[in-house]
Amino acid sequence: MxxxxxxxxxxxxxxxxxxxxxxxxxxxxxxxxxxxxxxxxxxxxxxxxxxxxxxxxxxxxxxxxxxxxxxxxxxxxxxxxxxxxxxxxxxxxxxxxxxxxxxxxxxxxxxxxxxxxxxxxxxxxxxxxxxxxxxxxxxxxxxxxxxxxxxxxxxxxxxxxxxxxxxxxxxxxxxxxxxxxxxxxxxxxxxxxxxxxxxxxxxxxxxxxxxxADPELTRRIMRSARLELGPPAVSWSSALEIERGVQMWSMARKGQSAWSSRGPGR
Structure with a gap:
């Protein structure tokens, strides 16, 4: 670069x-x-x-x-x-x-x-x-x-x-x-x-x-990481709720048909 x-x-x-x-x-x-x-x-x-x-x-x-x-x-x-x-x-x-x-x-x-x-x-x-x-x-x-x-x-x-x-x-x-x-x-x-x-x-x-490669997802991960890890950090139960909605968004974006039984993450 x-x-x-x-x-x-x-x-x-x-x-x-x-x-x-x-x-x-x-x-x-x-x-x-x-x-x-x-x-x-x-x-x-x-x-x-x-x-x-x-x-x-x-x-x-x-x-x-x-x-x-x-x-x-x-x-x-x-x-x-x-x-x-x-x-x-x-x-x-x-x-x-x-x-x-x-x-x-x-x-x-x-x-x-x-x-x-x-x-x-x-x-x-x-x-x-x-x-x-x-x-x-x-x-x-x-x-x-x-x-x-x-x-x-x-x-x-x-x-x-x-x-x-x-x-x-x-x-x-x-x-x-x-x-x-x-x-x-x-x-x-x-x-x-x-x-x-x-x-x-x-x-x-x-x-x-x-x-x-996927800036939108990366930015959402970073937003959750900054909320959870801080400083200050939050509790595990709070972290679960922070991640819940964003993970649901990512799953909906991926769609059911994109999942495969072959290989990790597929």
């Missing part, structure tokens, strides 16, 4: 997008700063999410980055400006814009997959955790990063870590300054799988192709 805009020219926007075969791809394109997220990039991410929300032919999203590093966090120039008066309306607006873009990614109506090579730190880890699945290289470094910069985590960082690796893992990363390799992240449940960088795109294609 090739972004709409080719990489490498000075006129390149800092976020590239592509919409092909039911898969939407967002590429962070700020490699000189390890793809640190600027306010301009946050606005472009929101525009991308607007299109995904509105286009029912899209069944999956991939978030990736140009260069060898996924994302080093929020742009330090914006953080420096905000630090002069963190409670000012301007500072609150800056941080809210960046974190709000991540919330948009994390609540899209289709499965989102973060392609993480090199590393993800601070707000960059937030972006990777906002995705539904993280596919990483074994040597990628996943680092909370906030403690190392002597600031408190932001953007729901603790909640994002907690839903993936629980209390002790969250405290180890956020309060004790530990980090995880891609391989360790998979073992702890933070990432879905770790493969060499040369295999990342193939693995991701294997995930997005089935999701994009």
């Amino acid at each position: 090739t972004p709409d805009n080719p990489v490498g020219t000075p006129a390149d926007p800092p976020v590239l997008t592509d919409f092909t075969d039911g898969v939407a791809q967002l590429t962070l394109n700020n490699p000189r700063r390890k793809n640190a997220i600027s306010l301009e990039m946050a606005a472009l991410i929101n525009e991308f999410c607007d299109r995904v929300d509105a286009d029912d032919t899209l069944g999956a999203v991939v978030v990736r980055a140009a260069g060898s590093y996924f994302c080093s966090g929020a742009d330090t120039r914006d953080l420096a400006n905000s630090s002069s008066d963190p409670a000012s309306p301007e500072a609150v607006s800056r941080t809210s814009a960046v974190y709000g873009a991540f919330v948009r990614v994390g609540t899209l109506p289709v499965p989102t997959i973060a392609r993480v090579a090199g590393g993800a730190v601070g707000a960059g880890l937030n972006l990777a955790l906002a995705a539904d699945l993280m596919v990483v290289t074994p040597d990628a470094v996943l680092d909370s990063g906030f403690l190392g910069r002597s600031i408190h985590p932001g953007g729901g960082h603790l909640a994002l870590l907690g839903r993936a690796i629980g209390w002790s893992g969250t405290i180890a990363l956020a309060a004790c300054g530990q980090s995880l390799t891609g391989t360790e992240a998979v073992a702890r449940g933070l990432a879905y799988t770790a493969v060499p960088e040369s295999e990342l795109d193939s693995v991701i294609s294997g995930l997005t192709t089935p999701a994009a």
